[in-house]
Amino acid sequence: MNTKLISLFTLLVMAVVVGIVVLIDSPAEDPTTSVIVQAADLETAAEAVRSAGGEITHELGVIRAVGAVLTKSQVEGLQEVPGVRIHENRSVKVAGKPGSVVDTVIPRAVVADELHWEGITGAGVTVAVLDTGVWDYPPFTKDTSSVDRLLAQYDAIGDLLVSEGDPLTTDTYGHGSHVASIVVSNIDVGKKTPVYNGVAPDAGLVTVKAFDDNGMGTYADVIRGIDWVVRNKDAYGIRVLNCSFSATPQSHYWVDPMNQAVMAAWQAGIVVVASAGNTGPEPMTIGVPGNVPYVITVGAITDNYTPYDEGDDSLASFSAAGPTVEGFVKPDVVAPGGHVYGLMAKDMALPVAYPEFFDEGQYFQMSGTSQAAAVVSGVVALMLQIDPGLTPDDVKCRLMSTARPRADGGSVNGEASYSILQQGAGLVHAWDAAYSTDYGCVNNGLNIANDLADIEHYGGRVQQAADGSFYLMDPDDSEGDGDYILEGDGYTWTGAYLWNDGWVWSVAYLWNDAYLWNDAYLWNDAYLWNDAYLWNDVFIWNSGLAEPMSVNVWVEQE
Numbered sequence: 001m002n003t004k005l006i007s008l009f010t011l012l013v014m015a016v017v018v019g020i021v022v023l024i025d026s027p028a029e030d031p032t033t034s035v036i037v038q039a040a041d042l043e044t045a046a047e048a049v050r051s052a053g054g055e056i057t058h059e060l061g062v063i064r065a066v067g068a069v070l071t072k073s074q075v076e077g078l079q080e081v082p083g084v085r086i087h088e089n090r091s092v093k094v095a096g097k098p099g100s101v102v103d104t105v106i107p108r109a110v111v112a113d114e115l116h117w118e119g120i121t122g123a124g125v126t127v128a129v130l131d132t133g134v135w136d137y138p139p140f141t142k143d144t145s146s147v148d149r150l151l152a153q154y155d156a157i158g159d160l161l162v163s164e165g166d167p168l169t170t171d172t173y174g175h176g177s178h179v180a181s182i183v184v185s186n187i188d189v190g191k192k193t194p195v196y197n198g199v200a201p202d203a204g205l206v207t208v209k210a211f212d213d214n215g216m217g218t219y220a221d222v223i224r225g226i227d228w229v230v231r232n233k234d235a236y237g238i239r240v241l242n243c244s245f246s247a248t249p250q251s252h253y254w255v256d257p258m259n260q261a262v263m264a265a266w267q268a269g270i271v272v273v274a275s276a277g278n279t280g281p282e283p284m285t286i287g288v289p290g291n292v293p294y295v296i297t298v299g300a301i302t303d304n305y306t307p308y309d310e311g312d313d314s315l316a317s318f319s320a321a322g323p324t325v326e327g328f329v330k331p332d333v334v335a336p337g338g339h340v341y342g343l344m345a346k347d348m349a350l351p352v353a354y355p356e357f358f359d360e361g362q363y364f365q366m367s368g369t370s371q372a373a374a375v376v377s378g379v380v381a382l383m384l385q386i387d388p389g390l391t392p393d394d395v396k397c398r399l400m401s402t403a404r405p406r407a408d409g410g411s412v413n414g415e416a417s418y419s420i421l422q423q424g425a426g427l428v429h430a431w432d433a434a435y436s437t438d439y440g441c442v443n444n445g446l447n448i449a450n451d452l453a454d455i456e457h458y459g460g461r462v463q464q465a466a467d468g469s470f471y472l473m474d475p476d477d478s479e480g481d482g483d484y485i486l487e488g489d490g491y492t493w494t495g496a497y498l499w500n501d502g503w504v505w506s507v508a509y510l511w512n513d514a515y516l517w518n519d520a521y522l523w524n525d526a527y528l529w530n531d532a533y534l535w536n537d538v539f540i541w542n543s544g545l546a547e548p549m550s551v552n553v554w555v556e557q558e
Helices: 003-025 042-052 072-078 113-117 175-184 219-231 257-267 349-353 369-386 392-402 430-435 448-452
Strands: 032-038 055-060 065-071 085-088 091-094 126-131 150-155 204-209 216-218 238-243 271-275 296-302 333-336 340-343 363-367 462-464 470-472
Touching (some): 032 219, 042 055, 042 072, 065 072, 065 219, 113 430, 175 204, 175 340, 204 219, 216 219, 219 257, 238 369, 257 448, 271 392, 363 369, 369 430
Parallel strands (some): 271 296
Antiparallel strands (some): 055 065, 091 216, 340 363
């Protein structure tokens, strides 16, 4: 045999042998994962990650945590450290879907136009929209007097405050622009009187980009965005935070790290408006962070393509319904969310993917609870312009106490067509809410400071009967002053919102046999849910970063 061939063959054999030896001697792969590590404070969480040999990716002071990349063995090691909790950095995406093209005047539908005529346009109030960014276009950047009102753009993905003209200011997906335009668009289509596209056309705007070019994000990026809003609320006058996104709950509301961030924002004086989710109409479909009892959770109605005929409005079939797993009534209110016009550039991802819903100009039609939440965020800005001293609880109280129970003909003799688990208090009414003097009618019995400090947590008043129907517990009807029983789809509206309140869970409640939590909550027989909720671990989710956490479900248009 040729000497060169023999040498080549020998080298190949040696290479194979060496490769086999390397494979045999190499340790098993220890894959990395993205997690959120929570402790008593930010520094303790960071030190825990550093001690374990992990890489810190995010500082999430708003929930006393850091985002980190850890190996499986490092995660297992940290789980044994007292006082340290580990949450998977799950994926999140925005909540919206395209709809058919019909001219709908949203401010008129919630009677915001009458406030506009009085000069109440949201001036002096800043709304933060946590989404995919915003279109660099005058209806967003200028108010009705052409004064700059886009106050800041924060990129939570890259952790930087974006300079004007930077490419990152561009919303390439479109969802954030659509949502923001419902809140603040300054376009006036009126003739004799102003008819604005936006509910609060003079409000200040801050955008927080936590979702990428495909509308996807992670828990860590969203929480970092909320953290930035809380830390900068005074610098930019941020009073409202719009959260038009959602995720499937995988723990109780107080354990979920995104919910903790939202609760911290509410505690800091920021009115948080969250979408209910597009996963309805079945019960118990409210998503995160809409399942937080404190915040304003918004469902969607549709106008049946007749925007000037209120009589045929109906609840959108995609709108998520309550109760929450903890027994709270959600949503709190509903707002227009069917085939809503919003501004979007033609080269953004959504118009490119769904050209049939784009007018080839500047408007795109979408439906969803994302859009309904944006409507309510605009209404809140109007309320705060009139009364800047309102607390978040005050705002929620006035929105709910002035809402109109409706859908399929509204209400007859005080009885709503849909239950409170589908529409909450009803359709928001901007004018009445803005001039209301109500207070103290929501979140009674809840202590957000104790909730966040993990001292005590709360349950709502909804129970499920043996036949599967839901009803409200009557805390004390000895005076004969309230009927809290849900019968079928109807509800007798009493004007009281005890169903929005809560009480402390001690040791008396256990749902089915599915819950054995580490924090001494053993619920026995007060809640009889048909579905068993088996969350495999209270502190870490095992579903992987690719698991969708969204209400961005594409359904039939309404």
